[in-house]
Amino acid sequence: MLNLFQHPLCRTLRPMRQERQPCVYLLASQPRGTLYIGVTSDLIGRLWQHRSGTVEAFTGRYRVHRLVRYELFGEMVRAIAREKQLKRWHRQWKINLIESENSDWHDLAVGLGFPPVDLR
Numbered sequence: 001m002l003n004l005f006q007h008p009l010c011r012t013l014r015p016m017r018q019e020r021q022p023c024v025y026l027l028a029s030q031p032r033g034t035l036y037i038g039v040t041s042d043l044i045g046r047l048w049q050h051r052s053g054t055v056e057a058f059t060g061r062y063r064v065h066r067l068v069r070y071e072l073f074g075e076m077v078r079a080i081a082r083e084k085q086l087k088r089w090h091r092q093w094k095i096n097l098i099e100s101e102n103s104d105w106h107d108l109a110v111g112l113g114f115p116p117v118d119l120r
Helices: 008-012 043-052 076-088 091-101 108-112
Strands: 023-028 035-040 066-072
Touching: 023 043, 023 076, 023 091, 035 043, 035 076, 035 091, 043 108, 066 091, 066 108
Parallel strands: none
Antiparallel strands: 023 035, 023 066
16 A cells, blocks of 8 residues: 555645745736736735735735736845836836736736636
């Protein structure tokens, strides 16, 4: 009999402890809709907070839940500097940045294991 760690499906299980990865992320309510820029060291956890409504704030009020861009960094200081830079940008510059790699405004969180956003 195999134990859990010898089982062939063991490789597909995620480790309990997630690595911290500084990240700047952009959320949108819809294509070219309301935008939100944030910084975190736990993108998966932060997306869950935004989508579950555990943090009642801007993203909940305006239904800004679609992950349209994220950038990973080696150090939190650099991620915070990038977040501040993007927040100073004109709206059209932000839209151009998103569309440079995500022209259809797909929800990138689906690729991270989240269900699609309910568009009601």
